[in-house]
Amino acid sequence: MHFAGLLLKVKRRKKKNSTEPPVYSTELLGVCTKVFKFTNMCDFQFLPLDHQGRSMYDDIVPSSCMDTAYPDRPAALFIPPVAFSRVDTPQNYCYRRPPTNRLLNGPLPEGRKRRRFGAQAVSHLQEKMPSEPLVDRASFEARVQLRGLASDLAELKKLFEERPVMSRAYIYYKMGGLKDRFKCLLPLVAYYFNTGPWRNMWARLGYDPRTDPAAWRYQIIDYRTRSADLT
Structure with a gap:
C-alpha cells in the first residue's frame, strides 16, 4: 500500500514565567493514504445570502455570457468589494523591508529596475492626472522616428483623440501589429490606471475621466461566471 504521509501530534509545553525554552513532544497517530493540497486561499470565498x-448567487451572477436578458431582469442589491486580496495564492511576508530595498530620494526603492519607457501608473484617488510624459518628448519622438515608428505614433495619437480611454487589448485590435512597439509609444500619449473604475485602462495625457460625465461608458465591469456543469 502506498502511503502519502504520516499524521503527527505535536505538543508544545512551556512553563509560565519561565525563561527556559519550551519542550516539544511528538506522537505518531497513523498514516495518510491521501493528501489534499489547495493552491488558492479559501478565506476570501463567500456566498451571498438574502435575509x-x-x-443569491444565481440571481446576481449571469449563468452565461450569452444571457442577453440578464441586464434587464430585476435583481437584489448586492455590491461586493472589488477585491479581497491582490493575490490568490498565500505569500510568506514577514512585514519587514528587505535590506536591499532602501528608499532613495524618489518614490522608487533601491534595487528596482526603472521603467525604460516611462509608463505612468496612477491611482484614481490622486489629486491631478498626468498631462505630460515622464520622458523628454522631443528626444524620445526623435528616437521613435529613427526606429520607423512615426506613423504608428501618429495613428495612436489619432486613436486617443477619438476615444480618450482605451484598454490595451482594444488598441491592439484597432492598430494590430507587434505588441513590443507599444511599450515605447503608449507612455508618450497616455497614462495607466491601476485602481478605480478605469482600472487597467489607458487614458490620454491631460484627460481626466473623473471630471467628464461621459466617461462613465469607459468604466470597467469585472465579473466572472462559473464554468458549465458537465455532469
Whole structure:
C-alpha cells in the first residue's frame, strides 16, 4: 500500500514565567493514504445570502455570457468589494523591508529596475492626472522616428483623440501589429490606471475621466461566471 504521509501530534509545553525554552513532544497517530493540497486561499470565498439565509448567487451572477436578458431582469442589491486580496495564492511576508530595498530620494526603492519607457501608473484617488510624459518628448519622438515608428505614433495619437480611454487589448485590435512597439509609444500619449473604475485602462495625457460625465461608458465591469456543469 502506498502511503502519502504520516499524521503527527505535536505538543508544545512551556512553563509560565519561565525563561527556559519550551519542550516539544511528538506522537505518531497513523498514516495518510491521501493528501489534499489547495493552491488558492479559501478565506476570501463567500456566498451571498438574502435575509432568509438563501443563496443569491444565481440571481446576481449571469449563468452565461450569452444571457442577453440578464441586464434587464430585476435583481437584489448586492455590491461586493472589488477585491479581497491582490493575490490568490498565500505569500510568506514577514512585514519587514528587505535590506536591499532602501528608499532613495524618489518614490522608487533601491534595487528596482526603472521603467525604460516611462509608463505612468496612477491611482484614481490622486489629486491631478498626468498631462505630460515622464520622458523628454522631443528626444524620445526623435528616437521613435529613427526606429520607423512615426506613423504608428501618429495613428495612436489619432486613436486617443477619438476615444480618450482605451484598454490595451482594444488598441491592439484597432492598430494590430507587434505588441513590443507599444511599450515605447503608449507612455508618450497616455497614462495607466491601476485602481478605480478605469482600472487597467489607458487614458490620454491631460484627460481626466473623473471630471467628464461621459466617461462613465469607459468604466470597467469585472465579473466572472462559473464554468458549465458537465455532469
